[in-house]
Amino acid sequence: MDNIAGTKSGLSWAVQISTILLVLLWLFPTVGLLVSSFRTADQISATGWWKALFPTEQVVQYRTDDPDDARVADGSGFVVSGNLFGEEGGSVKAFGVTSRDVGAFGPGDTADMGEGESMTVEEDGSYTWRGNDDQISGRGQRVFVTTTTPPEFTTANYERVLFSGDRTDSMAKAFFNTLTVTIPATIIPILIAAFAAYALAWMDFPGRALLIAAIVALLVVPLQLALIPLLKLHNEVGIGKGYLGVWLAHTGFGLPLAIYLLRNYMVGLPRDIIENAKVDGATDFQIFTKIVLPLSFPALASFAIFQFLWTWNDLLVALVFLIDSSGDTTVMTRQIVELLGTRGGNWEILATAAFVSIAVPLCVFFAMQRFLVRGLLAGSVK
Amino acid sequence: MHPALQGVITIIVGVGGCVAYFYFSNLFLDKVLYPARGPNAGRNINRANLIRPWLFLAPAVLALGLYLAYPVVETLRLSLTNRLPGGGYEWAGLENYSQMVADPKFGEALFNNMLWLFVVPALSTAFGLLAAQLTDRIKWGAVAKSIIFMPMAISFVGAAVIWKLVYDYRAAGEEQIGVLNAIVVSLGGEPTAWLTVPFWNNFFLMAVLIWIQTGFAMVILSAALRGIPEETVEAAIVDGANPFQIFFKIKVPQIMGTIVVVWTTITIVVLKIFDIVFAMTNGQWETQVLANYMYDKLFRANDWGVGSASAMVIMLLVTPILVWNVYNARKEMR
Numbered sequence: 001m002d003n004i005a006g007t008k009s010g011l012s013w014a015v016q017i018s019t020i021l022l023v024l025l026w027l028f029p030t031v032g033l034l035v036s037s038f039r040t041a042d043q044i045s046a047t048g049w050w051k052a053l054f055p056t057e058q059v060v061q062y063r064t065d066d067p068d069d070a071r072v073a074d075g076s077g078f079v080v081s082g083n084l085f086g087e088e089g090g091s092v093k094a095f096g097v098t099s100r101d102v103g104a105f106g107p108g109d110t111a112d113m114g115e116g117e118s119m120t121v122e123e124d125g126s127y128t129w130r131g132n133d134d135q136i137s138g139r140g141q142r143v144f145v146t147t148t149t150p151p152e153f154t155t156a157n158y159e160r161v162l163f164s165g166d167r168t169d170s171m172a173k174a175f176f177n178t179l180t181v182t183i184p185a186t187i188i189p190i191l192i193a194a195f196a197a198y199a200l201a202w203m204d205f206p207g208r209a210l211l212i213a214a215i216v217a218l219l220v221v222p223l224q225l226a227l228i229p230l231l232k233l234h235n236e237v238g239i240g241k242g243y244l245g246v247w248l249a250h251t252g253f254g255l256p257l258a259i260y261l262l263r264n265y266m267v268g269l270p271r272d273i274i275e276n277a278k279v280d281g282a283t284d285f286q287i288f289t290k291i292v293l294p295l296s297f298p299a300l301a302s303f304a305i306f307q308f309l310w311t312w313n314d315l316l317v318a319l320v321f322l323i324d325s326s327g328d329t330t331v332m333t334r335q336i337v338e339l340l341g342t343r344g345g346n347w348e349i350l351a352t353a354a355f356v357s358i359a360v361p362l363c364v365f366f367a368m369q370r371f372l373v374r375g376l377l378a379g380s381v382k
Numbered sequence: 383m384h385p386a387l388q389g390v391i392t393i394i395v396g397v398g399g400c401v402a403y404f405y406f407s408n409l410f411l412d413k414v415l416y417p418a419r420g421p422n423a424g425r426n427i428n429r430a431n432l433i434r435p436w437l438f439l440a441p442a443v444l445a446l447g448l449y450l451a452y453p454v455v456e457t458l459r460l461s462l463t464n465r466l467p468g469g470g471y472e473w474a475g476l477e478n479y480s481q482m483v484a485d486p487k488f489g490e491a492l493f494n495n496m497l498w499l500f501v502v503p504a505l506s507t508a509f510g511l512l513a514a515q516l517t518d519r520i521k522w523g524a525v526a527k528s529i530i531f532m533p534m535a536i537s538f539v540g541a542a543v544i545w546k547l548v549y550d551y552r553a554a555g556e557e558q559i560g561v562l563n564a565i566v567v568s569l570g571g572e573p574t575a576w577l578t579v580p581f582w583n584n585f586f587l588m589a590v591l592i593w594i595q596t597g598f599a600m601v602i603l604s605a606a607l608r609g610i611p612e613e614t615v616e617a618a619i620v621d622g623a624n625p626f627q628i629f630f631k632i633k634v635p636q637i638m639g640t641i642v643v644v645w646t647t648i649t650i651v652v653l654k655i656f657d658i659v660f661a662m663t664n665g666q667w668e669t670q671v672l673a674n675y676m677y678d679k680l681f682r683a684n685d686w687g688v689g690s691a692s693a694m695v696i697m698l699l700v701t702p703i704l705v706w707n708v709y710n711a712r713k714e715m716r
Binding site: 016019022023028048180183184187192203212217223224225233251259319337347357358364365366377 | 388396397400401404408412431432434435436438439441443445446448450451452453454456460509512516517519520523526529530532533534536537538539540544545546547548550557558559560564593596597598601602605625653654656657660661673676677680681686689690693694696700703704708711712715
């Protein structure tokens with residue numbers, strides 16, 4: 001519809017620009033975290049992360065060599081020469097000889113310090129300091145140099161968070177715990193839900209409509225209600241707090257959406273195929289495993305992604321059903337909340353830990369976006 | 383035993399158990415209980431088909447009943463009783479509720495939740511609609527959509543860290559490392575600790591959820607916008623409608639149903655909002671919300687009665703949407 005009458009080119013520019021703004025606004029916070037995770041603690045507290053992408057200017061104070069050792073006679077006076085940066089190297093953008101005006105002179109200029117005393121600093125940091133006997137004595141002359149440092153990034157934070165084994169900072173253990181929670185909690189509900197969805201979609205029995213209505217109702221029941229009764233139940237039957245409890249809880253909480261999504265998809269499968277199979281003598285079990293299940297792959301994938309994202313990102317269910325006082329079974333979301341408390345100012349650790357935990361869902365998201373969108377559309381637009 | 387190994391075993395036992403249950407229960411039904419042969423073959427087939435749906439449904443119904451339906455009833459019961467020291471319960475009537483209502487923190491949580499309820503769904507839907515309309519008209523729309531949709535994959539806790547960095551505060555005069563304060567300072571303002579300013583800090587927390595939910599709204603609304611018959615838009619153009627009239631008078635009314643669905647879905651998310659508040663302020667500085675209040679009561683104060691009562695309040699707020707959803711689902715099935 002872009003080239004039909006009624007679309008003005010001015011408006012299309014407005015569309016482009018507003019979209020760019022919107023996208024930048026949405027991207028900006030996450031990029032901030034990513035950039036921060038590659039900076040050192042000093043860099044983070046010195047400048048905002050958005051400045052890390054550009055070379056930074058900083059003013060550093062240097063001293064020339066000690067005149068008593070290094071001065072050489074030069075005509076009527078003395079001279080001290082050398083390099084301010086020593087062996088490190090660097091580049092001078094500007095320099096000054098008093099703290100009141102640190103950027104007074106450009107590289108190669110000669111600063112007149114009064115009464116014949118002078119200071120010349122070249123771009124590479126080499127300097128010449130001239131003056132009479134009285135002036136070239138005592139301590140070395142202070143020189144304020146403005147230098148530019150190129151953007152600098154480090155992977156040290158990731159090494160610390162992933163491999164150091166540090167009790168509070170290490171996410172390695174929490175990462176595996178999260179994985180241990182997530183995988184069974186994603187696979188088991190799919191299987192249970194698939195059978196139930198088939199029965200609700202293709203089998204006739206009294207009470208079917210009621211059951212579907214109940215599932216739609218349970219779809220929105222807040223899981224907050226389930227916390228205490230289920231924790232009580234788990235304690236009574238001896239599961240207590242642990243992986244088994246959290247797997248069961250995630251299975252229960254994920255089922256309504258799973259059944260709902262899968263049923264909606266299975267109802268749409270072509271009736272002919274299933275009826276032909278029945279005429280040919282296939283049992284329901286065979287129809288389900290050989291025909292319906294393979295055809296429902298897109299819906300199964302959609303739900304698998306939902307459940308994976310939900311269990312990976314979950315905090316509340318893990319807090320209540322998994323994490324005990326020993327803290328051995330902590331998950332990443334929980335550990336990040338702890339870090340927010342204990343290391344609220346240490347952005348390098350926090351940003352890295354947070355990024356480690358969101359990297360996996362982001363990969364899944366970008367790889368399987370198609371299925372995610374399809375699932376969302378099936379789940380809400382009816 | 384190592385948890386990873388335990389996980390693998392659980393997958394094998396869980397999946398294997400499910401498959402075995404479904405397979406053998408069907409086999410039992412067909413071969414042993416009502417075999418489809420002999421003098422009663424016809425009757426047996428009918429009987430087997432009467433029972434089979436329930437074989438397929440049993441694990442799901444059991445899990446749903448135990449993990450969602452039973453807790454609603456049990457929470458209601460807990461909210462009406464008090465725990466006695468040393469075990470057992472005593473009937474308390476509405477005592478827990480009156481105790482809860484008298485708690486100023488509860489009033490604060492309810493007020494804030496209402497605030498969230500008005501602001502977040504409205505702004506998420508509005509931004510989503512804007513993003514959907516904009517990205518549908520440009521070439522790189524798919525990329526733009528991906529980026530706006532991306533926060534959906536980020537956990538509430540991760541998002542809390544991301545936004546805490548945005549809101550970071552340093553004393554005036556120091557270099558600001560939070561974007562928001564850096565902007566304020568560069569415009570000549572005073573840096574502020576945003577999350578500690580009562581009332582307004584609620585909006586800074588809401589921004590996080592809006593950031594996450596806009597992508598969801600965009601995806602759904604964009605699909606709905608594409609489903610609009612082209613003729614209606616073309617007719618409007620022929621009649622001389624400008625782009626804004628086309629959008630607000632032709633397109634929006636046609637996708638009103640979808641907008642309502644998006645709105646209610648986000649409303650449910652908002653009613654249950656917990657992680658963002660828990661991670662960013664933990665209800666301090668007057669940012670309490672119902673779910674965090676409930677968590678406080680249940681697991682910090684160990685007061686199951688009042689905690690359950692506040693859970694029932696969340697349930698009560700969800701109920702209208704629940705009824706509306708069921709009503710719609712039943713209408714469709716007919």
